[in-house]
């Protein structure tokens with residue numbers, strides 16, 4: 076049976092750096108609080124003048140992944156785009172990438188699984204490759220959070236955490252049995268949907284809320300997060316789903332050469348690392364520079380890990396995510 080391998084990686088983040096001190100000028104917060112709770116020092120927020128958007132950033136990351144895979148845009152035969160912050164309510168940004176890359180009328184699928192979106196997309200791509208349906212799948216995670224955050228003291232529990240950016244990979248088939256994606260695991264628990272959510276706009280009340288009411292006290296258009304609750308579930312589910320992938324393939328935590336957890340919060344990553352007995356060199360974190368970029372966080376981190384030479388031929392790579400939905404997932408990849 077064919078396996079899928081990651082043949083190329085790429086990422087793009089906006090130039091505009093927003094430090095914790097910059098945030099403290101917009102709201103009642105401070106560098107010490109943010110670093111102690113989240114590990115974040117700065118994040119990138121789109122400068123609207125640049126024209127960056129989830130699809131535009133996704134296309135930039137895609138061009139780098141395509142080049143690194145040694146193919147051209149015309150070789151891409153399917154697009155999967157994961158985001159919670161699409162350029163438009165509909166259509167999703169997958170079709171915009173098809174247009175921006177100037178490629179033929181291939182299929183473009185949009186994935187709406189928030190922080191787990193990249194892993195949900197990877198799992199779908201893996202199945203298409205296994206069945207021989209496609210040979211060069213472009214998988215993108217990209218987010219514009221800054222355009223929709225409550226940047227006042229009222230929203231500080233959420234807005235200090237999130238950043239903008241995009242990451243992309245090219246997945247190709249390999250006949251090397253022990254290489255590539257070894258296993259994928261996906262979960263959801265919809266009873267906690269409202270613990271980390273943005274409720275408006277939604278089809279139940281978007282017109283009346285957005286146009287008729289214009290209520291300045293209405294926070295339903297900003298993301299809501301029950302931070303403590305999310306934290307407790309994240310640390311449990313991350314560990315469970317990593318163990319699930321290890322058990323499915325007969326591996327131990329010590330076999331992992333590199334774990335790239337979704338960059339939710341440095342404290343969450345450090346907690347998982349400690350509980351699983353992993354050394355510092357076994358875990359990759361870059362949330363300090365970018366904040367939480369949701370569906371983009373794993374592919375941005377993966378692209379940087381590749382650039383930094385953190386992955387060697389034959390290494391065992393683990394990717395794991397948890398987020399809004401709740402949804403969570405994992406994969407093990409033999410590099």
Ligand SMILES: CC(C)(COP(=O)(O)OP(=O)(O)OC[C@H]1O[C@@H](n2cnc3c(N)ncnc32)[C@H](O)[C@@H]1OP(=O)(O)O)[C@@H](O)C(=O)NCCC(=O)NCCS
Nearest residue numbers: 104105108112190231232235302303305306339340397398
């Ligand atoms: C969001 C998070 C950092 C908040 O940390 P916390 O220790 O739970 O903090 P709390 O929300 O209990 O707030 C503690 C205090 O800090 C205040 N506070 C909240 N945000 C603040 C900010 N940005 N700056 C300064 N103070 C802040 C609160 O108002 C509260 O004050 P009070 O004690 O006077 O009421 C933490 O809950 C977390 O990381 N959760 C997981 C989030 C996550 O990973 N989300 C993504 C999943 S994909």
